[in-house]
Amino acid sequence: MPNTSIDALVIGSGPAGLMAAESLANAGRTVTIIEGKPSAGRKLLMAGKSGLNLTKDEPLETFIRAYGSAADWLYPMIAQLDPVEVMAFAEDLGQPVFTGTTGRVFPKAMKASPLLRAWLQRLDATMHLRWRWTGFDGDALTFDTPDGPQTLAPNVTVLALGGASWSRLGSDGAWADILADKGVELAPFKPSNMGFTVAWSEHMAPHFGTPLKNIALIAGGTRHRGEAVISHRGLEGGGIYAVSAAVRDGGDLAFDLLPDRPVEGLVSRLRKRPRKQTLTKALTGLGLDPLKRALLQEFARPLPEDPAALAALIKALPVKHQGPRPIDEAISTAGGVPQSSVTQGLMLEAIPGMFVAGEMLDWEAPTGGYLINACLATGRWAGRYAGMYHP
Structure with missing residues (x-):
C-alpha cells in the first residue's frame, strides 16, 4: 500500500x-524531498567550481530580455525573485555577494558549497537520498530506493528534475517518458549553451586550448562580443554559448576577427600593402594574432588577393562546423514542459496536483546568471502555488 502520510x-x-x-x-506544508543521487545539489556544486554565478546585476527590464521567446511567460515569476532579491537571498544565508566587472554576481566565497550547506540547514524538510522516481502506480508515485521499491501518494508534488544534460549529476531527462505516458505534451529536448564540433586540420593542433579574444560572433541576426576557446573537439566558451541557440536553429556562424576596425579602413590598409610584403606580415600589421591568422587559413584558404574580398573575410569569417556537441555535454537544455501544458501556477494540466519548475520547463537563456536565477524563480513560483493546493 502507498504511504499516504506524505503532504x-x-x-x-x-x-x-x-x-x-x-x-x-x-x-x-510538511515537506519531503526526494533526490536520486547520494547528495543534494550536485549540478549546483559543479556550477560553483569556477565561481557560482547566481544572477546578473542589471534592471529587470533588461534582464528579462535574455529569455527570448519565453520572456513574457517568465516575467511574473522572475519579477518576484529578480536579481536584487537573489542577492538578498544569498545574503540571508550568510553568503555575501559581489558584482564583477561584467555585472555577474557571485558569492564572495565563489564556491557553491557554503551556500548550499547553509540552505539545507535552514530548510524545514525531510530528505531521502538515492531515491529514483520510476513512474506512477495509478495516482501514486513509484521509486527505486536502497531499501527496495517504494510507493508514495502525496497530497501535492513539485517536480524539479532538471533538463537533459549532465546526466551523471542527475538531470538525464528520463522523466519525459513518464510524463508523456500520462498525457503531458512536451517539446523535444535541444542542447543549449553548448560547444560545436569542428574537424580541424592538423595545422590547428598547436592552438588547442588557446582563447580566441577580442572578436564578435555573428549568427542568425545575433552579434555578440565575446571570446571562444579552440579545443581539439571544436569551439567552446562563453562567446560560443551566447550564439549557440541561433546556430543550433540554423543560423550560419561567422567571426568578426577585428570588431573595432571598420571594413573600409582594412581595405585601405591592404591596398597600400607593399608588393614585396608577405601576406602573413600584412595580416600581422592589421592586428591579427597567430590564432586569428590560423583561423583565416583554416576556413578560407586560399585567401583572396583582392583587398575588399580579404577585408570582408576578416570582418565575417564563415566558420565551418559539424553541429552541436552531444546534448549531455551542454550546460543546459531547451525543450521539456511548454507553457501550454501547465497552468499559470505551473501545475500540469494533465496531472492535477503535480507542479513543475526549473529546467524541466521549456525555456532557455545564456550563461551569466540567468539560468540559476530562473530556476530559483520558477521554483518559488511553483512552490507557492503548490502550497495553496489541496486535493
Missing part, C-alpha cells in the same frame, strides 16, 4: 527544487 513532495534537490521546498514549508 508535500518535491522531487529534485537543485536550486528549483530547494526553493520550491522552502516555499512549501513557508506555506505551512
Whole structure:
C-alpha cells in the first residue's frame, strides 16, 4: 500500500527544487524531498567550481530580455525573485555577494558549497537520498530506493528534475517518458549553451586550448562580443554559448576577427600593402594574432588577393562546423514542459496536483546568471502555488 502520510513532495534537490521546498514549508506544508543521487545539489556544486554565478546585476527590464521567446511567460515569476532579491537571498544565508566587472554576481566565497550547506540547514524538510522516481502506480508515485521499491501518494508534488544534460549529476531527462505516458505534451529536448564540433586540420593542433579574444560572433541576426576557446573537439566558451541557440536553429556562424576596425579602413590598409610584403606580415600589421591568422587559413584558404574580398573575410569569417556537441555535454537544455501544458501556477494540466519548475520547463537563456536565477524563480513560483493546493 502507498504511504499516504506524505503532504508535500518535491522531487529534485537543485536550486528549483530547494526553493520550491522552502516555499512549501513557508506555506505551512510538511515537506519531503526526494533526490536520486547520494547528495543534494550536485549540478549546483559543479556550477560553483569556477565561481557560482547566481544572477546578473542589471534592471529587470533588461534582464528579462535574455529569455527570448519565453520572456513574457517568465516575467511574473522572475519579477518576484529578480536579481536584487537573489542577492538578498544569498545574503540571508550568510553568503555575501559581489558584482564583477561584467555585472555577474557571485558569492564572495565563489564556491557553491557554503551556500548550499547553509540552505539545507535552514530548510524545514525531510530528505531521502538515492531515491529514483520510476513512474506512477495509478495516482501514486513509484521509486527505486536502497531499501527496495517504494510507493508514495502525496497530497501535492513539485517536480524539479532538471533538463537533459549532465546526466551523471542527475538531470538525464528520463522523466519525459513518464510524463508523456500520462498525457503531458512536451517539446523535444535541444542542447543549449553548448560547444560545436569542428574537424580541424592538423595545422590547428598547436592552438588547442588557446582563447580566441577580442572578436564578435555573428549568427542568425545575433552579434555578440565575446571570446571562444579552440579545443581539439571544436569551439567552446562563453562567446560560443551566447550564439549557440541561433546556430543550433540554423543560423550560419561567422567571426568578426577585428570588431573595432571598420571594413573600409582594412581595405585601405591592404591596398597600400607593399608588393614585396608577405601576406602573413600584412595580416600581422592589421592586428591579427597567430590564432586569428590560423583561423583565416583554416576556413578560407586560399585567401583572396583582392583587398575588399580579404577585408570582408576578416570582418565575417564563415566558420565551418559539424553541429552541436552531444546534448549531455551542454550546460543546459531547451525543450521539456511548454507553457501550454501547465497552468499559470505551473501545475500540469494533465496531472492535477503535480507542479513543475526549473529546467524541466521549456525555456532557455545564456550563461551569466540567468539560468540559476530562473530556476530559483520558477521554483518559488511553483512552490507557492503548490502550497495553496489541496486535493
